[in-house]
Amino acid sequence: MDSRLADVLMLGELLREVHPEKSVREAASYCVQAAAANATAVSLNRPLFDAFHSLSKGQRRALRASAVPPIDPSARGRDVVVSHDAVRYVRKTLEAFARSGVGIVPEEQEAAFFARIRELQDRITALSQQYDTALAEDRRGVWLLVPGAAASNATPPAAAASAPGPPSLAPKDALPLSGTVSVEGLPADFVAARLRSVPAASLAEAVAAHTGLTDSAPAAGDSKEAPAVVPLPGPLAAVPPSGAPPVTVLEISTDYPDAGPATKYAIDRRLRAAVSLQSARRGFPQNQATLASLLAARAELSRTIAEAKAKAGAVAPGRAGGPLDADQCSPAGLSLQSMMAKEPAAVRTLLDRVLAIARGPGERERLALERMLRQDPAQQTPPGEANPALPDGLRSFDLGILMERVRRSAFNVSSDRTRAFFTYALARRGVITTAARLFGLRFAVVAAPSLGAPDDTGIGGKARDRALDACLNPDFAKSLTVCERPVITPLDESAVAVEASAVPDAHRWHPSVEVIDVYTVADGSDETEDDDGQEPFSSAPAHTANRGAYIGRLYLDAFPRKDKYKHMAMFPVRPGLMRWQEPSEEGRRRRQLRAAAEEQQGGAAGAAAAARRGLASSRTTSRVGASALARAMSRRSRVGSGGDGSEVVLEQHPEAALVCNFEPEGPMEHSDVVTLFHEFGHALHHLLGGRHQRFTAFSGASTETDFVEVPSQLNEAFAWDAAVLASFAARKRTDEEMLAEGAGAPQVEVIPGDLVDRMRAADAAGRALGAWRQAYLSALSLRLHAGEFAFSPDAEPKAAPANAARRMVSPTDGKDGQQSLEPSGDGGGPPSGPPSGQSTCPPLPETKTPLDAAVNLIADETSPLPPMPGSHLASNFAHLVGYGSNYYSYTWSDVIVKDMLGPFEAAKAASASAEAQPANATGAESPADGQQGKDVDPDAGSLLSARNAAHRYRRDVLEVAGRLDGDEMVSAFLGRDFEYGAYEAWLGEGMGAAWLGEPGQDASAPGEAAAPEAADKTPAS
Structure with missing residues (x-):
């Protein structure tokens, strides 16, 4: 059941964010809603709860004389009722039931209570999707007029020579700026790639759409066709006359590859402010009402459950008989019960501690940057152009260029x-x-990326109708596994790039998506190999046996396109699952007969057969017939069953998708490299954590939300290691450099180690300010979900079209057998509130708070920088929907990661020390991270030398996945609980840097000693 729901939710959530066709995205959204409704019904299923409760009693009786078996990451075999995983699964399931009120509410109140919970959960799902869809489809930007011969605009020759392409923004979404706004500072290649030829009529339409509008939301009935945008200084004043030839503009959209460099490099503050404002208004005004309604629904859900528990006497220990507090009744309190933090008080303690560490150093950094801004004439507002949209004082859109200086x-x-x-x-x-x-x-x-037009193959092509139509019936999850396993071309380890031949049946939703299969190394240590050297039921052909065990599949959707998810994320596509079952009585009888026949064979053949049988028995699974194996290999979800009645094994390999928005060609920011390593860490967690899992609930990145960022943030560390960067980062040297050095000069320069050292030192600059801002965003997400504010539920989720009615059926629900999720036809509808009785939750504020007012209040109290006038963070801060109250998870995980990096750093230091020491008398080198006997270790002094630490991390964290709690995994890896010391030391790096000046001293602004490197920049961008 869990596996089928996960298949629907994972693939549906991916396709609604990435598929190029709107009809497919909409169908995927409705599939996700249907599956979420089914999951809600399961979570409220009383007979299922009773079954788990009885099973838990049986486990306790069986374990009365012994403790729960310890986890064994390499364990194989049948599901055992008292295994570690089974005991944990039952316990976690009962905890989830309890959080929903199942088994707590009196039986006579359950029907009304469950109906109300289902209604609220369905509403939350629909509103969440509505928010995400509005944000994904809201693409804005600016059009900066580039006069053909205007020297004042200083258009770079390379850009001027480029043929402008057609605009990608609609006039109503493009804020027009005049040619007086400079492009100075922007890289020449950035400008050249974004020149557009815009018809004069379109430019006039853009001017009309953005003239005379205020920052208020449109009146009822208005839509995004008439967006409300604050006019910025430097708007286009002169509209080309009717019939004028097309004009050339620089189009900068709010897409990640556009907005990031524009706000980092543009010297003209008006241009940075314009791009930043357009980004900060995405989703407005639609998502204001949507998020307010979502927060109100979450608050009602948590209060309904808390009040029901209180009336039943099922409250937290130490609070029995007393009134509930705001935390117990809040969405944050409900959500955090399943986190490492457990309750809001622990999160507040974390944020208070981080703020105590970061606020002092962060204030020094803020003042230093404020001085830089104040002392730079280029950053001052031109006379006569004062406007609230371009305020004085340091703002977030100033940080990029100032930190670059x-x-x-x-x-x-x-x-x-x-x-x-x-x-x-x-x-x-x-x-x-x-x-x-x-x-x-x-x-x-297995499928190389292509930037051509979408074809009619793969997910969303010929398989689209079959897959998405099937989501409306109970066989949805099964019907999606339509791909056959492709033939894999062996990979040469020494190859500079990963290459393989294309496979036409490697399904994907767009031809630019790359498909990669992942294997272990065949070193003889992998216990999943069967007696013929192949993994049981593996789809890997014989010639790839040296690859080791097949792990799963990775999709790389790396490049931006219209209507695609605008940021960077890892989307799980399928969970990994492996399960064994007992053979039937008939199967046992046939096995005995076969064993007797083998014994009569005698000689080597009989011995070999007996050995194979013993090996299979020790692993609690036997080989299936050849025909069954062939059928099993034809799907990525394989159910093998021998005709001889042998044991049945179900194996589903995990799959993950990295959805990014990188430029396919051209230079790349190092910060984007770090982001790629971050998301790849999530993918490794999902793929490795999906191996040998008996329960979908523990597969992949199914840990507590406040631990899930640990693998991704730890993987970022490798993007700062000099040896790692030197293994791939290089540039082609210019002809001038080659001539200057003479014959024999290398054509390619690998990134120098001293440059990486300076990059690492520079990364510490602004670190405290960044931690302060993360603490603010964490406080924002927590306080909006902590019962401090009351929001008006004005928005209604969009109704599904008639042909997308949900037809999924929940498992047994109550005494009447199966119950459809269709609304009942009695017209009465579900009850409007919790079970009767006096409320035990403290009342919410009587006054409804506008969402922007709540955000601004929290910003005034916590944020290091004031919000930009005209911005609407709540309309485009997608983590408020996806993470809810738990955005603190990034900071919580960061504290853990800095501590867990200790063994890696220790191995790095030990290998550097060993490499520096002379060989001993026997000629062997000193050991480094458990390795010795090599004359030269090319990885010495780098994180790549920490192979033992990496092996333990894979074993104790990545592959364990959800089979242990986060604090248990930390303890297994470190041998102790995590501590704050490493995080505090990391945060304090660079506090003695000269650019900060002495505390309390008005130091001069840096940047005057080093002029911009004009060779790589436009003369005026």
């Missing part, structure tokens, strides 16, 4: 210099080879 002047690090060493192709190779070397993996491409 700090890196240049104080650390001699220029983004012009560093980005020359990176492209997406290089970064992709680097993240894959790093994972292969550290974690013993192999990767094989």
Whole structure:
């Protein structure tokens, strides 16, 4: 049941975010709603709860004389009722039932109570999807007029020579700016790639759409066709006359590859503010009402459950008989019960501690940046252009360019210099080879990316109607597994790039998606190999046996396109699952007969047969017939069953998708390389954590939300290691450099180690300010879900079309057998509130708070920088929907990661020390991280030398996945609980840097000592 629901939810959530066809995205959304409704029904199923409760009693009786068996990550075999995983699964399921009130509410009140919970859960799901869809489809930007011969605009020659393409923004979504706004500071390649030829009529339409509008929401009935945008200084005043030829504009959209560089490099503050404002208004005004309604629904759900528990006497220990507090009744309190933090008080303690550490150093950084801004004439508002939309004082859109100046002047690090060493192709190779070397993996491409037009194959093509129509019936999950396992081309370990031949049946939703299969290294240690050297039921052909065990599949959807998810994320596509079952009585009888026949064979053949039988028995699974194996290999979800009645094994390999928005060609920011490593860490967690899992609930990244960022943030550390970067980061040297050095000069320069050292030092600049802002966003998500505010539920979720009615059926629900999720036809509808009785939750504020007012109040109290006038963070802060109250998870995980990096750093230091020591008398080198006997260790002094630490991390964290709690995994890896010391030390790095000045001293602004490197920049961008 869990597996089928997971298949629907995972693939549906992916397709609604990435598929190029709107009809497919809408169908996927309705599939997700149907599956979520089914999951809600399961979570409220009293007979299912009773069954688990009885099973729990049986487990307790069986374990009365002994403790629960410890977890064994390499365990194989049948599901055992008293195994560690089974005991944990039953316990976690009962805890989830309890959080929903099942088994607590009196039986006579259950029907009304469950109906209300289902209604609220369905509403929450629909509103969440409505918010995400509005954000994904809201693409805005600016059009900056580029006069053909206007020297004042200083259009770079390379850009001027480029043929402008057609605009990708609609006039109503493009804020027009005049040619007086400079493009100085923007890289020449960035400008050249974004020149557009816009018809004069379209430009006039854009001017009309953005003239005279205020920051208020449109009146009822208005839509995004007439967006409310604050006019910025430098708007286009002169509209081309009717019939005028097309004009050339620089189009900068709110997509990640556009907005990031624009706000980081543009010297003209008006341009940075315009792009930042357009980004900060995405989703407005639709998502204001949607999020307010979502928060109200979450609050009602948590209060309904808390009040029901209180009336039944099932309250937290120590509070029995007393009134409930605000935390117990809040969405945050309900959600955090299943987190490492357990309750809001622990999150507040974390944020108070982080703020105590970061606020002082962060204030020094803020003041230093404020001085830089104040002392730079180019950052001052031109006379006569005062406007609230371009306020004085430091704002978030100033940080990028000011920190770039700090890196240049104080650390001699220029983004012009560093980005020359990176492209997406290089970064992709680097993240894959790093994972292969550290974690013993192999990767094989089965479908290479193409930037051509979408074809009619793969997910969303010929399989689309079958797959998405099937979501409306109970066989949805089964019908989606339509792909046959492709033939894999062996990968040469020494190859510079990962290459393999294309496979036509590797289904994907767009031709630009790359499909990669992941294997372990065949070193003889993998216990999943069967007696013929192949993994049981593995789809890997014989010639790939040296690859080891097949793990799963990875999709790389790396490049931006219209209507695609706008940020970076890992989407789980399928959970990994493996389960054994007992053979039938007939199967046992046939096995005995076969064994007797083998014994009569005698000689080597009989011995070999007996050995195979013994090996199979020790692993509690036997080989299936050849025909059954062939059938099993034809699907990625395989159910093998021998005709001889032998044991049945079900195996489903995990699949994950990295959805990113990188430029396919051209230079790449190092920050984007770090992001790729981050998301790849999530993918490794899902794939490795999906191996050998008996329960879908524990598969992949199914840990507590406040632990789920640990693998991703730890993987970021490798993107800062000099040896890792040197393994893939390189640039082609210019002809001038080659001539200057003479014959024999190398054509390619690998990123220098001293540059990486300076990059690491520069990364510490602004770190405290960044931690302060993360604490603010964490406080924002917590307080909006903590009962502090009351929001008006004005928005209604959009209704599904008639042909998308949910037809999924819940399991047995109550005494009447199966119950459809269709609304009942009695017209009465579900009850409007919790069970009768006096409320025990403290009342919510009587006054409804406008969402922006609540956000601004929290910002005034906590944020290091005031919000930009005209911005609407609540309309486009998607984590408020996906993470709810739990955005603190990034900071919580960061504290854990800095501590868990200790063994990696220790191995790195030990290997460097061993490499520096002379060989001993026997000629052997000193050991480094358990390795010895090598004359030269090429990885010495780098994180790549921490192979033992990486092996333990894979074993104790990545592969364990949800089979242990987060604190148990930390303890298994570190041998103790996590501590704050490493995080505090990391946060304090760089506090003595000269650019900050002395505390309390008005130091001069850095940046005057180092001029911009004009060779890599436009003369005026």
